Amino acid sequence: MKPLPLYASLVVGLAILAAAPLYGDNYVVRTAAIVAMYGALATSWNFIGGFTGYPSFSTAAFFGLGAYVGALCQRSGVPMVVAWAIASVAVAAFAALLGGILLRLRGHYFAIGSIAVVELCRLIVSSWSSLTGGGDGLNLPLVQGTPEDLMRFFLMVMLVILAASLLVTILVDRSRLGFGLRCIHQNEDAAAMVGVNTTAYKVAAYTLSAVFCAAAGATYASWTGYIDPTDSFQIVLTVKVVVMALLGGAGTILGPAIGAAAFVLLEEVFWANFIDWNRAILGLVIVVLIFFLPGGLLSLRRRLMPGGAA
Amino acid sequence: MSDPILRLEGVSKTFGGLKALTDVSFGLNEGEVVGLIGPNGAGKTTLVNVVTGNLRRSSGRIMFEGEDVGLQKPYQAARRGLARTFQIVQPFPAMTVLENVTAGALFGGGAASVGDARDKARQSLEFVGLAPLADRPAANLALAARKRLELAKSLAMNPKVLMLDEVNAGLNSSEIDGALDLIRKIADSGVTVLIIEHLMKVVLSLSKRLLVLHHGQLIADGPSREIVSDERVIEAYLGQKFAARLKEMHHG
Numbered sequence: 001m002k003p004l005p006l007y008a009s010l011v012v013g014l015a016i017l018a019a020a021p022l023y024g025d026n027y028v029v030r031t032a033a034i035v036a037m038y039g040a041l042a043t044s045w046n047f048i049g050g051f052t053g054y055p056s057f058s059t060a061a062f063f064g065l066g067a068y069v070g071a072l073c074q075r076s077g078v079p080m081v082v083a084w085a086i087a088s089v090a091v092a093a094f095a096a097l098l099g100g101i102l103l104r105l106r107g108h109y110f111a112i113g114s115i116a117v118v119e120l121c122r123l124i125v126s127s128w129s130s131l132t133g134g135g136d137g138l139n140l141p142l143v144q145g146t147p148e149d150l151m152r153f154f155l156m157v158m159l160v161i162l163a164a165s166l167l168v169t170i171l172v173d174r175s176r177l178g179f180g181l182r183c184i185h186q187n188e189d190a191a192a193m194v195g196v197n198t199t200a201y202k203v204a205a206y207t208l209s210a211v212f213c214a215a216a217g218a219t220y221a222s223w224t225g226y227i228d229p230t231d232s233f234q235i236v237l238t239v240k241v242v243v244m245a246l247l248g249g250a251g252t253i254l255g256p257a258i259g260a261a262a263f264v265l266l267e268e269v270f271w272a273n274f275i276d277w278n279r280a281i282l283g284l285v286i287v288v289l290i291f292f293l294p295g296g297l298l299s300l301r302r303r304l305m306p307g308g309a310a
Numbered sequence: 311m312s313d314p315i316l317r318l319e320g321v322s323k324t325f326g327g328l329k330a331l332t333d334v335s336f337g338l339n340e341g342e343v344v345g346l347i348g349p350n351g352a353g354k355t356t357l358v359n360v361v362t363g364n365l366r367r368s369s370g371r372i373m374f375e376g377e378d379v380g381l382q383k384p385y386q387a388a389r390r391g392l393a394r395t396f397q398i399v400q401p402f403p404a405m406t407v408l409e410n411v412t413a414g415a416l417f418g419g420g421a422a423s424v425g426d427a428r429d430k431a432r433q434s435l436e437f438v439g440l441a442p443l444a445d446r447p448a449a450n451l452a453l454a455a456r457k458r459l460e461l462a463k464s465l466a467m468n469p470k471v472l473m474l475d476e477v478n479a480g481l482n483s484s485e486i487d488g489a490l491d492l493i494r495k496i497a498d499s500g501v502t503v504l505i506i507e508h509l510m511k512v513v514l515s516l517s518k519r520l521l522v523l524h525h526g527q528l529i530a531d532g533p534s535r536e537i538v539s540d541e542r543v544i545e546a547y548l549g550q551k552f553a554a555r556l557k558e559m560h561h562g
Contacts, residue, residue, distance in 0.1 A: 176416060179424060183413050186402035193362070193400065194463060195388035195418030 009254060010166060013261075018159055021152050029151045035264045036158035037220065040212050041237075042244040042256035043165040048209040049242060050250035051178060052202060053185030054103070058095075058114040059241045061121045062213035063220070064232035065091045068125060070218025071138045071227055080143070080222055087218035088211050095210030099203040106188070115235065122233035137228030140221055154223045161219065162257065165212040169253050172208070181205055185251070247289055249296025258297055313376065315340045315502055316361070316392070316471050321370030323353075323360050323526075330356045331526045333370070338471060343493075343503045345513035345534065348523035349547055354506045355397060357523065358473050362387040362394050374471070388418040393469035395460040397476045403449035410448050411435055411462045418467030427466075434466040438492060454485040461492060471502045478512055490515060514538065522546065 020032035041059055048056045066087045073083035098117065105113050125132045132138065143150055172178040180201045183191035192198050221227045240263070248259020266285060270278035293299060314337030323331040330353045338344055348354050359365040361372055363382040372380045374392060382390070402410050411431035412424070421427035435441045438458045443451065448459060457477050464472055474493065478486045486509075493516060497503050507513045513520060513534070520537040522530040524546040530537050537543055 174424070176424065179413065179416060182405070183402055183417075186404055187400055189364075189384075190396075190400035190402060191413070191417075192384040193388055193394065193396075194414045195385050195467060196413070197383075197385045 006170075006253060013254070013257070014159060014163055017162075018156070020155060021148075026148060026151055029148075029155055031264065031268055033151065033155040033158045033223075035261045036155065036162045037216050038241065038244060038260035038264055039257035040158065040162040040165045040216050041241045042248070042260040043162065043169055044209045044212040045241050045245050046169065046209075046250060046252075046256045047172065047181075047205045048202075050245060050252070050256065051172070051181040051185065052205045053251075054202065054205070055107075055111040055242070056114045056206070056209060057111055057235075057238045057242065058117050058206075058210070059213055060233050060235065060238040061118040062091050062095060062210040063217035063237060064118075064121055064125070064229075064234075065094065066214030066217030067221035067227045067232045068132060068138070069214070071140050071221045072131070074140050074222065075138065080141075084215055084218040084222070088215045091214030091217075092207050092211040096203055096207045099206035100199070103199065103202040103206060115238070118233050118235060118238055122229050125233070126229040132229070135229065137226055137231075140225050140227070142225055143222060150223075154219065157219050158216065161212055161215045164215075166253070166257065168208065168212075173253055177201065177204060182251075243286055247286070247293075247296055249298035252296070252298050255296050255298045262297060314338055314373075315375060317373040318361070319371040319373065321357075321360060321372060322368050323356055323365060324368045329526050331360065331367075334523075334526075334528045335370075336521055336528060336531055338502050338504060340470075340502055341497075341500055342519065343497045343505065343517045345517040345520045346504055346506045346523060347508060347510070347513055347520060350508070352523040352546075353526040354523055355475055356526075358394055358475055358504075358506060361473065362392055385417070388467055389420065391468060391470035392473075393418065393464040393467045393471070394473040395457075395464055395475055395477055397479060399453075399456045399460050401448035401451075401456060401459055401463075403447070405448055406445050407440060407448055407451070407459055407462075408432070408435065408444040410459060411466045414463040414466035418469075420468070431462075431466050434462040437465060437495070438462045454481055454488070457481065457489065458492070461496070465496065469501055471504065472496065473504045473506065475506045476508070477505075478507065478509060486512065510538070 017032045017036055020029045041063065045056065045059055048054050069090050070083045070087035073086050074080055078086065102110065102113050126135050145153070180191065180196040183194070183196055184198055184201060188198055244259040244263045245256035246259065247263055248257065249255025267282060270281050274281055317337040319335050321331060321334045322329070334357065346354055346357070356365065360367045363384045363386065367380050371378055374390060379387065379390065402413065408428065408431055411434050412427045415421045415430040416424060416427035419427065419430060421430055432441065432444070435444055438461050440455060440458050440462055443455060451459060461477065478489055481489060490512065493503065493505065505513055505516060518534055519532065520530070520534045521528060522537060522543050529542050529546060530540050
């Protein structure tokens with residue numbers, strides 16, 4: 001996409017979400033916040049899965065760890081926003097260390113390894129009762145305010161995280177880092193031969209894919225006021241985020257966020273109208289979309305407007 | 311004579327019990343064009359892999375510009391100016407020809423920005439004659455053009471030593487002539503070139519000095535004219551029986 005239409009669609013999209021309280025009730029605002037949250041998760045995944053081509057399923061691990069680190073900080077008296085920042089930094093450091101080991105694997109092996117990280121984190125968190133409360137979960141200090149105010153506040157926070165992840169995506173896309181990641185995606189051995197420090201680049205992408213997930217997880221914990229291991233480390237969340245990114249267009253700038261919005265809206269529609277069949281219908285829609293739109297929703301633009309190629 | 315730019319001292323490489331390289335020593339002088347020949351399986355590609363860090367040498371020293379680079383990773387070799395091409399070409403298939411070469415200039419050539427790298431890449435494409443195809447996806451190129459792309463990518467990295475692993479394999483004879491002119495042009499620009507080939511004709515027309523590898527051992531190193539009449543070399547290539555027959559023919 002050319003810079004101007006890109007920025008325009010970015011601003012319009014964020015504005016539509018931010019304006020939710022003006023045109024919708026609490027349910028609409030909540031949906032907007034969920035769209036923003038999943039948008040940030042899918043945009044994060046895009047660094048490692050889209051740019052670099054490493055099929056990571058670690059999203060839920062970063063989200064859950066972010067939730068727990070944030071919750072533990074808040075429970076020991078750290079102010080909420082500071083707790084979110086600490087969670088983001090701590091999980092980023094964790095991802096950098098883990099990436100150094102995990103990114104030696106390629107293809108399916110990496111995918112399996114990254115799923116195992118989610119399960120391992122869940123098991124460790126549920127077993128370490130003295131720190132994490134185990135299966136009983138953790139309560140967080142309640143945020144003061146009316147339900148409407150709270151919903152608006154968390155919508156804005158999620159939007160900030162989404163906007164930050166998109167901004168970093170744009171910067172990476174134009175930089176040496178983005179170029180190198182695309183080289184790795186195409187042919188990792190050839191990338192090393194032209195002088196790309198593939199290990200360092202992959203670790204950077206993996207770390208970027210963690211930091212916004214952790215911020216979203218910590219925010220989500222403060223929002224719901226209670227977290228437990230099964231809810232925080234869901235394999236379903238990990239898979240959903242990957243589907244969203246593919247749906248919108250992996251490796252593009254706006255694709256993953258657009259895919260997240262489309263997915264959340266579809267999910268809401270099917271929940272509301274077909275309570276018994278919603279999962280089946282959603283599954284069908286996903287299969288159809290991936291079969292007929294392998295490049296994601298963004299590739300429609302190219303198909304419909306031959307002159308509008310990216 | 312000044313010190314060689316690249317020097318191997320007793321380099322060996324084993325894969326389990328298999329000795330792929332045994333005690334290989336030689337030096338390349340700056341600006342020299344040297345041919346490395348040997349029958350299939352002699353260890354030619356292994357030798358290149360060991361020098362560029364794709365494989366770790368089992369023992370010995372690899373000195374590049376007076377520095378021991380035996381433990382380097384491939385990306386470090388590329389940044390130091392030790393470039394190579396692959397026997398099986400390795401493009402970034404979905405990128406354009408220009409982007410492929412830009413990658414070389416940006417990471418290996420140390421260009422300051424993506425824009426600078428792109429300028430440098432255009433020069434390299436001009437040099438190898440691929441400029442008209444700059445905006446084509448690399449995957450659409452025919453083999454001869456892909457080999458040129460590999461060369462352009464390596465040149466964009468500002469190499470000091472360029473190792474060409476069978477750049478002529480699979481080309482027809484007019485394409486080979488074109489490639490030879492190009493290699494000559496590269497050598498004239500001052501780059502030290504090591505040509506790995508099993509086509510004698512190609513090597514002889516380019517290099518005054520030949521290295522011969524057989525069963526992982528360097529069995530000859532010297533001026534091309536002497537090497538091609540060396541008995542051990544003929545034996546390595548043709549087998550003892552045919553070598554003996556050839557000798558009889560010469561003497562008979």
